[in-house]
Each structure stands twice: as structure tokens, then as C-alpha cells.
Amino acid sequence: MQDILFYIFAYLALQFGFLVVANPFSRNPVTSAMFLVLTIASLAGLFVLLHAFFLAAVQVLVYAGAVMVLFLFVIMLLDLRAEERERLRTFEVVAGLISAGAILFIFLATLVHSPPGIQQSPTAEGGTIALGRLLFSHYLLPFEIVSVLLLVAMVGVVLLSKKNLK
Amino acid sequence: MNIALLSHEWLVLLLGLGLLLADLWLPPAARRKLGYVAALGVAAILLYSILFVRLPAGGVEYAFGRMYILDSLALFFKRFFLLAALAVLLMSVEFAAEIQSGLTEYYALTLFALAGMLFACSANDFTLLFVSLELITISFYILTSFQRARTLSLEAGVKYLIIGALSTSFTVFGIALVYGTSGKLNFQDLAAVAPQLIGNKLFLFGLLWVMVGLGFKIAAFPFQIWAPDVYQGAPSPTTAFLAIGSKAAGFALVLRVLFTAVPAITAQWSHLLIVISAVTILYGNLCALPQRNVKRLLGYSSIAHAGYMLLGVAALSAAGQSAILYYLSGYLFTVLAAFTVICLVMRHAEGEDISRLAGLNQRSPLLAAAMALAMVSLAGVPPMAGFFGKFLLFKAALAQGATQHGYYWLVGIAILGVVISLYYYFGVIRAIYWPGNAPDPSPIPVSRPILLSIYACVAGMFFLGLYPNPVVTLTSKAASALQAETAAIHATATLPKAPRAAWTRSLLGPASAAPSRP
Numbered sequence: 001m002q003d004i005l006f007y008i009f010a011y012l013a014l015q016f017g018f019l020v021v022a023n024p025f026s027r028n029p030v031t032s033a034m035f036l037v038l039t040i041a042s043l044a045g046l047f048v049l050l051h052a053f054f055l056a057a058v059q060v061l062v063y064a065g066a067v068m069v070l071f072l073f074v075i076m077l078l079d080l081r082a083e084e085r086e087r088l089r090t091f092e093v094v095a096g097l098i099s100a101g102a103i104l105f106i107f108l109a110t111l112v113h114s115p116p117g118i119q120q121s122p123t124a125e126g127g128t129i130a131l132g133r134l135l136f137s138h139y140l141l142p143f144e145i146v147s148v149l150l151l152v153a154m155v156g157v158v159l160l161s162k163k164n165l166k
Numbered sequence: 167m168n169i170a171l172l173s174h175e176w177l178v179l180l181l182g183l184g185l186l187l188a189d190l191w192l193p194p195a196a197r198r199k200l201g202y203v204a205a206l207g208v209a210a211i212l213l214y215s216i217l218f219v220r221l222p223a224g225g226v227e228y229a230f231g232r233m234y235i236l237d238s239l240a241l242f243f244k245r246f247f248l249l250a251a252l253a254v255l256l257m258s259v260e261f262a263a264e265i266q267s268g269l270t271e272y273y274a275l276t277l278f279a280l281a282g283m284l285f286a287c288s289a290n291d292f293t294l295l296f297v298s299l300e301l302i303t304i305s306f307y308i309l310t311s312f313q314r315a316r317t318l319s320l321e322a323g324v325k326y327l328i329i330g331a332l333s334t335s336f337t338v339f340g341i342a343l344v345y346g347t348s349g350k351l352n353f354q355d356l357a358a359v360a361p362q363l364i365g366n367k368l369f370l371f372g373l374l375w376v377m378v379g380l381g382f383k384i385a386a387f388p389f390q391i392w393a394p395d396v397y398q399g400a401p402s403p404t405t406a407f408l409a410i411g412s413k414a415a416g417f418a419l420v421l422r423v424l425f426t427a428v429p430a431i432t433a434q435w436s437h438l439l440i441v442i443s444a445v446t447i448l449y450g451n452l453c454a455l456p457q458r459n460v461k462r463l464l465g466y467s468s469i470a471h472a473g474y475m476l477l478g479v480a481a482l483s484a485a486g487q488s489a490i491l492y493y494l495s496g497y498l499f500t501v502l503a504a505f506t507v508i509c510l511v512m513r514h515a516e517g518e519d520i521s522r523l524a525g526l527n528q529r530s531p532l533l534a535a536a537m538a539l540a541m542v543s544l545a546g547v548p549p550m551a552g553f554f555g556k557f558l559l560f561k562a563a564l565a566q567g568a569t570q571h572g573y574y575w576l577v578g579i580a581i582l583g584v585v586i587s588l589y590y591y592f593g594v595i596r597a598i599y600w601p602g603n604a605p606d607p608s609p610i611p612v613s614r615p616i617l618l619s620i621y622a623c624v625a626g627m628f629f630l631g632l633y634p635n636p637v638v639t640l641t642s643k644a645a646s647a648l649q650a651e652t653a654a655i656h657a658t659a660t661l662p663k664a665p666r667a668a669w670t671r672s673l674l675g676p677a678s679a680a681p682s683r684p
Contacts, residue, residue, distance in 0.1 A: 107371065114347075114368035141230040142297040145285060148179060149301045152278050155186070156308030159268045 006049055013042035029075045033068060040064045054131050171229045171236055174215060174244050175284045181207040182277035189270035197269045201259035202615065204273045205252055208280070212248040215241075225647060228290070232352055235290035237651070242491060242644040243287035243418045246498060250410045251280040253502045253623070256615045257403040257509050264401065264513055266315055276407065279305035283411050287418040290426075292341045292351045292376075295419055299337070299383065302415055303330050306408060310400040322399025329392045333382035340375025343368055353427035354651070361430045373428060380423070383416030386476055387446040390469045394453075397465030402513070405461055406505035409468050414494050417475060421487055424479065425648050432482065439480035440572045446473030447583040454590050460508055460518045463590060464501070467544060470583060471497060474559055477580055481562040481573070484642070484649050489558035491641035492634070496543065496551030499626030504540040506620055507533045510610055523597045530610040536620050538595045543627045545591040546584050551630035556584065558638075 016039040020032045040063045047056035135143050169176075185204055189197065219241065221227070226237040254276060262269055282301030289295040307330065311323025341351075347369040350356045363369040381389040397405050424432040450470025457463040471493075478490035510533060511526060512518045527534040543550035560577050567573040612620075630637055 110367040110371045114366055138231055138233075139293060141233055142293045145282075145294075145297045145301060148278060148281065149297065149304060152275060152301065152305050152308070155271055155275065156304070159271055160308065160311060160314065162267065 002049060006046070009042045009045035009049065013039055013046065016042060030072065033071050033075060036071070037064045037068050040068075054128050171227055172234065173219070174211060174248070175281055177211045177214075178208070178277055178281045178284060181211075182274045182281065185270055185274045185277065192270075198259060198262045200270055201255055201262065201273050204277060205255040205259070205615070208248055208252045208255060208277075212245060212252065215245055215248065226651065232354065233291040233294050234285075234288050236288060237647040239418070239421070239644040239647045240288040242640065243414065244284050246414060246494065247280055247283040247287070247411055250407065250414075250498055250502065251276065253506070253619050254403050254407045254411075256619050257406060257502075257506055260613065260616055261401060261403050261509055261513060265312060268312070272309070272312055275305050275309050276403075279309065279407065279411065283415040286415040289419065289422065290353050292344065292353075295423070296337060296341060299379070299415075299419070300334065302412060303334070303383075306330075306404070306412060309404040309407070310396055312401055312404065316399070318399040319401065320399075322396045325392055325399075326396045330382065333379045333389065336375045337379030340372045340377075340379065343372025343375065347372065353422060356427045357429065360428045364431060364434070370431065373423075373431065376423060377420075380416050380420050381442075384413050384420065384472045384475075385469050386442055386472050387449050387469070390446070390449065390472075393469055394457075394462045394465035397468070398459055398462040398518070402461070402505055402509040405464075406502060406509075409464065409501050409505070410498055413468065413472065414498075417479075417490060417494065420479060421490070421648060425487065426651055436480060436482055436570060437572065439476060439482075440576050443473050443476035443480050444576050444579045446470070446476060447580055449473075451583045451586040455586065457590065458519050458521075460512075460520055460523070460594065462518075463520075463594070464504065464508075467587065467590075468501075470587060471544075473583070474556060474580060477563050477576060478559045480576065481559075481566050483562055483566060484645050485565060486559070486562035487645035487648060488638070488642040489555070489562045491644055492558050492630070492637060493555035495637055495641070496555040496627065496630045499623045499630065500540045500543040500550075500552060503536050503620060503623035503627065504544070506616060506623070507537040507540070510612065510616065520594060520597045523594065524600065525607060526598045529607065530612065532612065532617075532620065533610060534598045536624055538598055539624055539627060541591040541594050543631070545588050547588075549628070549631040551627045554631050554634050556580075 016035045019035040020039060023031060023035070040059055044056040044059040044064070047053075047059060181204065185200055188200060188203075192200070221236070221238060221241065226235065228235055255273060258272060258276065265272055279302050282298050282305060285294065285298035286302060289298055307323060307327045310326050311320050313319035344356070345351055347366055348356060348359050348363055350359060360369075378389060382392075385393040397408065400408060424435075447470055450466050450468070450473055454463050454466035454470065457466060475490050475493055478486040478493065480486070481489075508518065511529075512522055523537070526537070539550065543552040546552040546556040548554075560580060563573045563577050563580075567577075
């Protein structure tokens with residue numbers, strides 16, 4: 001049952017992810033953003049299968065919810081008509097396909113030749129209590145540095161988007 | 167838990183936050199001077215570090231469950247970064263007129279990037295590696311696009327953001343694969359299990375991806391594509407900090423990962439490292455030849471220098487690692503001198519074409535001499551720092567030549583690169599001293615702090631070129647810390663679990679409370 005669910009979610013994540021960047025039917029950025037929501041929802045499903053419930057919830061709440069609303073705001077505020085009309089250049093498509101294909105090939109060739117990772121049956125420890133304990137004990141230092149990082153990002157966004165250059 | 171262990175980082179962060187707060191109460195006219203406050207603060211921290219920070223008898227201390235390490239290598243890099251930031255902050259004060267808004271934030275972000283570098287050189291765990299790298303990179307995204315009125319600056323910021331985000335995703339993917347196959351994030355834990363994982367392709371793939379992310383930081387081929395554009399577009403002090411700080415932080419992490427975490431696997435990667443080093447040297451030097459923009463030229467030359475330093479990594483020996491540290495020290499003084507001059511001469515100019523340096527000799531003989539000496543040092547002509555650094559690197563690689571002939575080829579290519587580089591470095595010197603008609607013959611005023619900074623850089627270049635002994639002792643000691651930790655791992659094979667620090671116990675109550683792994 002778990003295996004079947006894994007394949008379903010994994011397939012959906014890949015399929016929707018592909019549609020975000022290369023949708024044959026529409027080049028509307030809003031459509032792409034909507035497919036990104038679906039991709040994130042499928043990823044949340046994968047996290048649930050790994051018993052990482054907190055991460056799954058955060059994926060849906062923060063990414064599919066808050067971040068995507070921001071994305072849509074930006075897309076609608078900017079005039080992306082010109083972007084929509086622009087044709088894809090053959091060179092760019094070919095170069096992109098070659099590099100992505102090469103990485104995929106190396107990765108698949110590696111996967112075929114390697115044993116599966118550490119076998120650990122997932123235990124239900126992806127909840128908030130276990131996560132909180134880890135964040136404030138073992139991972140305290142990186143956690144605190146992330147707070148500085150967020151401050152830097154916030155200062156940067158305010159500066160770069162401020163209207164008047166005085 | 168010894169809070170004094172992280173004193174460099176806390177002090178720099180406090181200084182940065184203090185600046186942001188001070189901005190609220192200061193009149194706009196006084197903000198420019200805040201840069202001097204920041205520089206003084208950094209100087210005080212550097213002085214404190216040299217006078218009071220001492221390593222314990224064992225030479226190494228850990229904090230936060232062995233996530234943070236303080237050894238002679240980390241201490242070397244911490245002082246290195248503080249020195250770099252000091253000169254960059256002085257440079258920013260001169261550059262203040264060009265920054266339309268958010269001057270205080272510019273100083274504060276420079277300090278936050280510095281804090282990221284200080285954390286990076288103490289990283290002993292992939293989590294800390296990733297977070298500190300991100301702190302550096304995100305600060306630089308903003309610093310790069312700071313001159314919003316200039317299209318070039320914005321373009322540089324966007325390019326750096328996109329390529330940086332891509333390389334970050336590679337790093338995360340790599341770390342995930344390493345963790346997935348080994349179950350370890352800590353470098354020493356990883357070193358204990360890495361010899362069993364040599365045959366595991368997925369593990370090697372993960373490590374390679376981590377190296378892609380670090381290769382982006384040091385601008386090694388084939389991850390160098392951003393360097394010229396970003397160097398050209400960014401404000402000059404940012405470019406200087408990017409060239410020195412960001413690159414050195416990348417090398418600190420490359421050394422830690424390759425020689426502490428996975429020495430057994432690095433030994434098998436000598437071919438790869440040799441090829442990357444050779445191609446990086448050739449690419450950087452050949453592409454620099456036709457450049458007319460000084461900052462762009464230095465961007466390509468920084469790629470070439472990353473190649474020379476990778477030669478030290480490829481040598482896989484303590485001598486090679488020590489030579490990298492020595493080379494970085496020389497590069498620090500040289501690049502800072504060059505960018506200080508560029509910052510002063512070209513701050514009001516639109517483009518940074520080489521021809522703008524014409525007649526510099528008449529306008530300010532001091533700046534002309536500093537720039538010329540910096541170019542001589544970058545080219546690696548004796549008696550400057552760059553020569554002795556290259557000498558040490560080539561010597562370390564040649565010492566390994568007996569085991570593998572590729573090293574001879576590599577040194578041959580590196581010498582070819584040096585010969586090519588002579589052409590474009592001396593092109594800059596010719597522009598300075600050639601009696602051409604200067605676009606603006608007025609003399610250039612040089613403020614006292616900048617004068618001091620230029621004298622210090624020139625003195626550093628000569629000192630490292632003429633009296634290498636004290637610094638060689640320092641760098642070989644720092645490099646030996648890397649070796650000692652590796653040796654200790656091989657001797658014990660499995661390390662005892664880190665004793666849980668007292669603060670964790672007080673935080674979590676009885677011992678059974680915290681699981682150590684997710």
C-alpha cells in the first residue's frame with residue numbers, strides 16, 4: 001500500500017513539476033504557479049509517507065499557501081505579457097536538454113550501481129515535539145544562524161524594493 | 167559550553183545589529199561616519215583575537231555537539247576574514263557617495279557576510295556548512311545589487327542570485343545523498359565511515375554535488391560563469407570582499423570537506439582535481455586577455471587564481487594545503503590594494519575602462535605605485551607575495567610528481583598561465599605609466615584611513631614576498647591541524663560519542679530526553 005502511494009505521489013510530483021516549466025498548452029505564468037501548488041501538494045504526500053508530518057503540514061501551509069499567494073501577487077503586478085509572447089530559442093532548449101539529460105543519465109547510472117540507503121523503518125518521530133527538541137539541542141547553532149539569515153533577507157528585500165532612492 | 171569559543175562571531179553580529187539600531191537615531195549626514203565605527207569595531211575584534219584568543223593544549227576545541235570546531239586552521243581564517251573586512255569597510259566609506267540609499271545597511275550587511283565567513287571556517291558539520299554558506303551568499307546577493315540606479319549592478323545581482331540558487335540546490339541535493347547513504351552529517355563521524363563507502367556510487371555522487379556548490383563559491387571551472395559579470399557590476403568594495411572573503415571561505419570549506427571528512431575518497435580524486443585546476447587556470451588567463459574593463463579583468467584573473475590554489479588541493483599533501491593558505495594571504499593584500507585604488511580612481515566614472523587609469527602617475531603617484539605593485543604581485547613576479555605563493559604551490563605539486571606524471575603537466579600548464587597573465591597585468595601597468603592624455607587630470611585626494619590601508623597592503627605584499635618564514639610557520643601549523651585531525655580519526659576509527667554539553671542537559675532535563683538523530 002505504501003509503495004503504491006509512493007509511486008503515485010512521486011509520479012504526480014514529477015508530472016506537475018514538468019508542467020510548471022514546460023506546459024505545452026499554456027505559457028501563462030499563473031498556470032505555471034498553479035501547477036507548482038500541485039507539485040508541492042504531491043511532495044507533502046511523500047513527506048507523510050516518510051512520517052514527517054510536520055514537514056508535510058509546513059509544505060502545504062507555508063509553500064502552497066503563503067509563498068504561492070506572494071508568487072501570484074508578483075506575477076499579477078508585473079506585466080508578463082511580453083514574456084508570454086517570447087519564443088523559445090532552439091539553442092537554449094537544446095543546451096538545457098543536454099545538460100539536464102547528462103545529469104539525469106549520471107544519476108540513473110549511479111542509482112543502478114548502488115545499494116539502497118540505510119534501512120530504517122520510519123518511526124513516527126516527525127512530529128513537532130521531536131523536531132523542536134532537535135532544533136533546540138543538536139541543531140541549535142544552525143537554527144540561530146538561520147535567524148540572522150532571515151534578518152539579512154528582510155533588510156535586503158526592504159532596501160531593494162523601497163520606492164524612493166534618497 | 168564555553169561561550170568565549172564563539173566570541174568572534176557573537177561580537178561581529180552584535181556590531182552589525184548595533185549599526186542597524188544606531189541608524190535609527192542618527193541624522194542622515196552622520197551615517198557615512200558609521201563605516202569608521204564598523205571598521206574600528208572589526209579592528210578591535212581582530213586585536214582581541216590576536217591578543218586574547220588562545221587554543222587549548224590539544225590545539226582543538228569543539229562546541230555544539232562537535233558541530234563547531236576551533237582549531238588553528240579556523241583561527242587563521244577568522245583573522246584573515248577580519249583583516250579583509252576591515253579594509254573593505256574603509257573602502258566602503260570612500261565609496262559612500264555612490265550608494266544612494268541604505269548606507270548603514272551596506273555596512274551592516276558586510277558585517278553579516280563576515281559573520282557567515284567566520285562560521286563557515288569553523289564548520290565541522292554539513293548543517294553548519296550549508297547555513298553559513300547561505301548566510302554569505304544571501305548577504306552578497308543584496309550587496310551586489312546595492313546600486314539600484316545602475317543597470318549593471320542590478321543585472322549582476324540577478325545573475326548572482328539565479329546561478330547561486332542553482333548551485334545551492336546542488337549542494338543540498340549532495341548533502342541529502344551523503345546523509346542518505348552514510349547517516350552522518352558530522353565531518354569526523356563521516357571520516358570514520360567514509361572508507362567503507364568508497365565503492366558506493368551514490369555517496370560519491372553526493373560528495374561531487376557538494377563540491378559543485380563549493381566550486382561555485384571559489385569560481386572554479388565549470389562553475390565560473392558568474393564571476394566576470396558579477397565582479398564588474400557589483401559596487402567596488404563588494405567586489406573586493408567577494409574576491410577575497412567569499413573565495414577564501416570556499417577554500418576553507420573545500421579543505422575541511424576534502425581532507426577532514428573524506429580523505430580516503432579525495433586521494434582517489436587526484437585526476438579530477440588536476441584536470442579542474444588546469445582548465446581553470448587556462449580559462450581564467452585566456453579570457454582575461456581581451457578585457458578592457460579593469461574589474462572584469464580582475465574577475466577573470468580571480469578565476470585563474472582559484473585554479474592556482476586548486477593546484478595546492480590537487481597536491482593532496484600538507485605542503486599543498488599550507489601553500490594554499492600562504493597564497494590566500496598574499497592574495498588578500500594584493501587584491502585589497504588593487505580594489506582600493508580602483509574604488510578611489512573610478513568612483514565617479516561610469517565605466518571602469520583601463521584607459522581611465524591613464525595619467526594616474528601624475529594624479530597620485532602613491533595610488534599608481536600601489537596598483538602597479540598589486541599587478542606585479544598578481545602576475546607572480548619576484549619579490550612580491552604572489553611569486554612566493556606560486557613558488558610554494560608549484561613546489562608542493564612537483565613533490566607529488568613522482569607518484570603521478572599528471573602533476574608535471576599541471577605545473578607546466580600553470581607556468582604557461584603565468585606567462586599569459588604577464589601580458590594583461592602589464593597592460594594595466596602600461597596604462598598607468600604611459601604618458602597618455604588623462605581624462606581628468608585633477609589630483610585624487612586620499613583620506614588618512616585609506617592611506618593607512620594602502621600602506622598596510624603594500625607592506626604586506628613585500629613582507630610576504632621577502633620574509634616568508636613567519637607566515638609559512640603559521641600556515642603550516644594551520645594545515646597540520648587538518649592533518650592531525652585526520653590522523654586521529656584513522657587511529658581510533660570510531661570516535662566516542664560527543665559528551666552532551668551541560669547546557670543541553672539543563673535545557674532538556676534527564677539524559678533520555680533528546681534523540682540524537684531524527
